[in-house]
Amino acid sequence: MPTKELVTKVWIDPGCIVCDACETTAPDVFEVLEETCIVRPAALSIEFTKPRTQAIKDAAEECPVDVIKFDVVALEVSEAEAAAVPAEAAAPAPKPAKAEKAATATHAEPKPASPIKAPTAAHDVTHTVAGAPDPSIAALLRAAMTRGGNAGIERAGGGMTESGEAWKRKDPRELPPDARQAMVMEAARKAKQEGDVSRRAFMSNAALGAGWLAFGAGAAVSIGPAFGRFMMPNVLEEPDPRIRVGKLQRYLEMDPGGVNEDFKPQGIWMIREESRVAALNIICTHLGCIPNWLPNDRKFKCPCHGSGYKPDGVNFEGPTPRPLERFRIYLEDGVVIVDKSKKFQYELGQWDQPGSSIPA
């Protein structure tokens, strides 16, 4: 008769390094938490672990720190049954005959009754534990309670509640490893919940927090702008944005509505209006092309998309959304200077501001 091994119980020893390997291999059996791996509550039932024997064995084998432990029983099965092993367990070859005897592992007689009762027990335990434990901790506690051994005996003797408390009074060294882990985590949770922070501790924390906050704020306020300023050069090797365009008289002599193209290479049209002289930016306000001055049509016409502007720069046709911009313009020793670093926009009402034109 061939035999097959079935896992009756699986647990985690201390020392998990949270590598996530076992959860990937057997996701319905293991759950990797922040600090350790646990066996999922559902996987505490023997009926649950049996068909997952191969996955559990694989997980235990690949565990780098060897903390996954399990008990097995060897069952004699008929040829047909051996062939009809569940899909997960299809891989292992049937053990030779001597395994039949050797396979009586720690728990030779699995008590199927006790794990099946587990849900009830677990339910009670949840209520006896102070506060509402984190689900993962509750799972660990249930794991500890539903395992065989002393806890089980006590449970048989006394009431559920009592046994739950008794379990907590037990010497931790006698408990299974994940129950010890559960105690540690439970204690940590309680310490966090109770919030009995002494005044001294509170004050020292507050002082520390305030200190760091002040330090951080000071550093941000001083270093941040300093580095920000570092990225802004104070000296530029760029051409002067101020351009001398000749004597004012020259522009005063133009007819109103006239356009002077002498400084187009510098990006400027000088224009004469009824009562003032101004400097237009030659860049089309649609998409940045450079329009042409058409003296016969008396308009600026952009070759790219057909935007058109009146001689004073106001748009009247084509896709452009707004008039041409004007540069700052001023007199210095009778010479007209155009400052290209400062612009005046019609739609913002800036063409009436001082500096946008020179009164004739």
Next chain:
Amino acid sequence: MSRIGDWVRECQIWGSVFRHGIPRDRRTRAMAILSNVFLHLHPVAIRKSGIRLSFTWCMGGLTFFLFLVEIVTGVLLMFYYRPTVEYAYVDIEGLRAHVTLGLLREMHRWGAHAMVITIWLHMLRVFLTGSYKPPREFNWGVGVVLLVLTLLLSFTGYLLPWDQLAMWAITVGSNMARATPLAGHEGPAAAFLQIGGVPLVHGGDDARFGLLAGTFVGPNALLRFYVLHCVFIPVVVTVLLAVHFWRIRKDGGVSGPL
């Protein structure tokens, strides 16, 4: 042959580097991942369904591969390229004609185009498979930052050939920075930042000025884009890539098919 193999594996040098046997069984395979500083960012194991090509399209992996290609070719280009107005264009020409394997410059360019394509497809795949949902929402955020940084790498690299296309592309692109809220001199709310009528944010002191180190695309901008392209952004991307890969493992591996 096998005796030579045994001898190599038994010597002290081998043993000091590899603390585990040949990865033949599950344990040593897990050890191989866990004991390697680069591989340990990855999950020890992933679901078979998770690596199906029809599920991942391997687009994340391809993007990372192209990033490595860009690093290798880019570092090689840096041996010749000088980021100055005088030499930049000439050096790019020279990289094609004056060196063996002048193809490297083209590889760098094509790789950049391909990387932008694959990173978008990677994002599309993650979206279509719902892999942005909790618990992976943080990693989605990291991924979006990586996408933006990839586009910025393309943008800064665009200027370096210093031809007309580069000049005007960056002129138009950097003009957008004028409209930055608060920090751009034509942007919303910038007009409020003034003291006694003197504007604090103006054409000579705003986001665009900080980007170009000048008021137009000139020598300062070329040098600045070079440093951003070759040092600053790649370093940030490398750090975020490590986070991106590590979070895949911490968030439960490659997500499963829907």
